[in-house]
Amino acid sequence: MFNLDYLPSGDEFHLGWLAPWPLWLWILVILGIFVFTIWCYRGSSRAPKRHVALGLIRFILLVVVAVLLNGPVLESHRELHTVDQVLVLIDESGSMAVPDVVDDPLQDNRMTRQEQVRRLLEETGEEWDRISEERDVRWFGFHGHPYQMDAPDHSIPLNLERPLGSHTRIDESIARAIAVSAGGPISAAVVFSDGRSDHGLKSRPIADIRSAGVKVIVVPVGSAEAMGDLVLESVTAPDQAFTGDRVPVQVAITRRGSTKEAFDIVLRDRRTGIELDRKRVDGGEQVRVEETLMGVPDLGGTATWSITIEPDKPDLVADNNQKDLDVELLDEPLRVLYVEGSPRWEYRYLKNLLIREKSIESSIMLLSADRSFAQEGDRPLSRLPVTVDEFSQFDVIIIGDVPSGVMSPEQHHLLQEAVAAGGAGLLWIGGEISTPSSWAQTELADTFPFNGPFEMPSIGSPVQMQPTDEARRSGVLQLSDDGSSQWPQVLQDENTDWSKLQWAQWIQPSQLKPTSSVLAETIRVRDQDLPIPLIMSIRYGIGRSIYVTTDEIWRWRYGRGEQLGEQFWIQLIRHLGRASLAAAREIAELVPSQRQIPVGQVLQLKLKVFDESTQINMPESISVSVINTEGRLSTNLDLQQSAQDLDTWTGAWVPAWAGIFRLSVDLNGVDIETQVRVEDVTLEYQRPETDHDSLATLAEMTGGEVVEPDSIESLFNSLPDRSINETEIRRAGLWDAPFIFILLMVLLTLEWTGRRLLRLA
Incomplete structure (x- = not known):
């Protein structure tokens, strides 16, 4: 009505x-x-x-x-009455896992930035509860983008997720959080962050924040003092070695952030605490440092060692400064066959060394000797090996200046297979008559680390030798009187005549095969700007071949007796012997194109099966399991059999996440794995320091303010009241x-x- x-x-x-x-x-x-x-x-x-x-x-x-x-x-x-909103954004990027916040100064205990945020929120839990009763508090996590979170229950410890993001975009995340909260008035955006971002502040998201009239209150977490981080990325050492052998331990260390200080790398025996080797790395801008330390185990069984970084100043993350490694030690002698054409000077001293060395069981054959000559060695031979079993009895085979005709083509093939499939080491010692020229048309020419022509001229003048970085990484050519790994200065002194090699073959650097590496080169050669390779190495199948272009090492005995020559040859022979030990346990190998790659880059994988009986039973497609650092299956890859090489399977993998991954195959008796490190090359992980200055700039540009963690209580007095009272x-x-x-x-x-x-x- x-x-x-x-x-x-x-x-x-x-x-x-x-x-x-x-x-x-x-x-x-x-x-x-x-x-x-x-x-x-x-x-x-x-x-x-x-x-x-x-x-x-x-x-x-x-x-x-x-x-x-x-x-x-x-x-x-x-x-x-319409209440205003308080937006709380918590940084959950990877840099928040950096433990640079001092928790206990007396004990130098540190907590992560994420843990600092958790404690700040727990300490102010009552205030947040009070604010939540008066206002609408919306919780967001963010890294590359924001996402809404459940409001924390302050009656129980706050359980933030572990840092997920590999990218951080602070200004864009704030602008997006404001956009999704545009249904009501916004008091302020409170940001808990270390300030580390992929890029600087961008004008567009800042303009969006300012046009919304929202001020940003930042709470900078993490240490304001710049602290870099030394990371022991990888430690590589042989799985097996001989007792008394100089075992090389290759170490790769990455400098992250602003750290430029010097540090020491120390190799210790974990059981005794004895220091085995120490390397000093000077301060500088170099991001990646690679060094080789040498350990000499004197007991059988297993050597239990550790590699430790000892920085001059406190390091950001101490947990990544040490790695342990175990090396299985063998007391059995290394089986060596030495075949020489004529009794040249190098033969005389090398033969005596092999006979004298207790860790070597030698068989020596001088081909120029008459039938009445008694061949020398611990196991004298009357003829060269002619069967697979006879070749397999030797770990290392040394071929001097020998004409290829002393072996039949069948023996050439058997020796090649002993290296490629059996894992034997092959050491060539060049000569003026037959090696390598007479081997050019044989199958064994493939084992040379260089391509033809094989008629090698001599350098023509005396030269001095120096090892390369690859030799240091491999643990060979470490000659010294005091046990150090420094190349003796006397071998580099131009005024020392006995250190000069009077004859050496001249191999052009352009002749080197792509997969070969130079272990030693000339120091100076008249009218030559580039050094000339003197010792080269190449991986051949699962074995290894080394070529020495000179037979003048015997001259060093005039200066230091047998010591320098003995160290020179024994280290090369044991280097080949370690490769033989590793290969003896393998019937296949899984080789990645790179051991360390960035996220998103293509990694090529190759599986090669050396055992023919195993190869016959392998399917055309083989699955490779990719296991992450937590031991969980990340993905499976398929390798397809090559149509040209039936013993080879190939495939590719594009890693999407950073970490250390194990790639393994377990099929038909093949149980093999390899390890690959995938690195995130974004700024998030390359620069672990905080960037509080950018947070202060952000607050200033939006009319906000900076609230230090020590005065977190003042945050709640800084929140403006933007609630709306209306009459309907x-x-x-x-x-x-x-x-x-x-x-x-x-x-x-x-x-x-x-x-x-x-x-x-």
């Missing part, structure tokens, strides 16, 4: 107007209606009282119409209410009836 359904029940309401007239207009309208009513009923003298009654009805009717023209409504007023007015119109229509019809009916009774027109 009164059209009040729209008004909330129980609310107070009063009369209002949609288009109210001013008072002067009301006065004119009332006077006009009054004059108009008198004019309508003028000049009638009959029943004056009835005329007055009808005029009053018309007057009321017109006044009601005038009132309706003002839009009369019934109004209900309600006060509304609900109106119910009266012009279309039924009772208005009834009133008008009643007034019209009364006037019409009265005029009919009085016989008025």
Whole structure:
């Protein structure tokens, strides 16, 4: 009846107007209606009282119409309060896992930046609960983008997720969080972060934040003092070695962040604590440092060693400064076959060395000797090996200046297979007559670390030798009097005649095969800018071949007796022997194209099966399991058999995550694995230091402020009140209410009836 359904029940309401007239207009309208009513009923003298009654009805009717023209409504007023939002953004990028926050100064205990955030939130839990009752607090995590989180329950320890993101975009994450919260007023955006971002502050997201009128309050976490990090990335050593052998331990260390300080690399025996070797690395800008340390085990069994970084200043993450390694030690002698064409000077001294060395079981054959000559060695031979079993009895085979014709093509093939499939080591000693020229047309030419032509000229002048970095990494050519790994200075002194090699073959660097490596080269050669290779090495199948271009090492005995020559040859022979030991245990090898690659780069994999009986039973497609650092299966890769080489399977993998992964094959008796390190080369992990300056700039550009963790309580006084108080007015119109229509019809009916009774027109 009164059209009040729209008004909330129980609310107070009063009369209002949609288009109210001013008072002067009301006065004119009332006077006009009054004059108009008198004019309508003028000049009638009959029943004056009835005329007055009808005029009053018309007057009321017109006044009601005038009132309706003002839009009369019934109004209900309600006060509304809209709370503002507080956006809390917590950095969950990878850099938040850096433990650079001092927890206990006395014990130098450190906690991660993420742990610092957790403690700050727990310590202020009551304040956050109070704010949550008064305001809408929205929790976000972010790294490359923001994502909403559940509000923390402060009655239990806060359990933040482990850092996930490899990228951080602080300004963009804040702008997106504001965009998804645009449904209500925003008090401020509170950011807990270390400030480390992929890029600087960008103008567009900053403009979006400023246009939204939201100030950013930053809480910088992490150490404000720049601290770099030394990371012991990898330690590589032979799985097996001989007792008393100089075992090379290759170490790769990465400098991360601003660290430029010097440090020591120390090799220790874990059981005794004895220091076996130490290398000093000077400070500098070099990001990656590679060094080789030498350990000499003197007991059988297993050598239990550790590699430790000892920085001059406190390191950011001490946990990544040490790795352990175990080396299985063998007391059995190394089996060596030495074949020489004629009794040249190098033969005489090398032969005596092999016979004298207790760790070597030698068989020596001098081909130029007559039948009455008694071949020397621990196991003298009357002829060269002619079967697979006879060749397999030797770990290392040394071929001097020997014509290829002393062996049949079948023996050439057997020796090649002994290296490629059996893992034997092959040591060539060049000569002026037959090696390598007479071997050019044989299968064994493939074992040379260089390509033809094989008619090698001599250098033509005395030269001195120096080892390369590859020799240091391999642990060979470490000649010294005091046990150090430094090349003797006397061998580099131009005034020392006995250190000069009077003859050596001249191999051009362009002749070297792509997979070969140079172990030693000339120091200086007249009219030559580039050094000339003197000793080269190449991996051949699962074995290894080394070529020495000179037979003048015997001259060093004039300066130091047998010591330098003995160290020179024994280290090369044992290097080949270690390769033979490793190969003896393998029936296959899984080789990645790189041992260390960035995320997203293609890694080529090759599986080669050396055992023919195993190869026959292998399927055309082989699955490779990729295991992450937690021991979980990350993915499976398929390797396809090569149509040209039936003993080879190839495939590719594109790693999506950083970490150390084990790639393993376990099928039909083949149980082999290899390890690959995948690095994230983004700024997130290359620069672990905080960037509090960028956070301060962000706060300044958005009209916010910086709240230090030590004064976190002041944060809650810095939150502006941007809640909105509004009055909601609900109106119910009266012009279309039924009772208005009834009133008008009643007034019209009364006037019409009265005029009919009085016989008025």
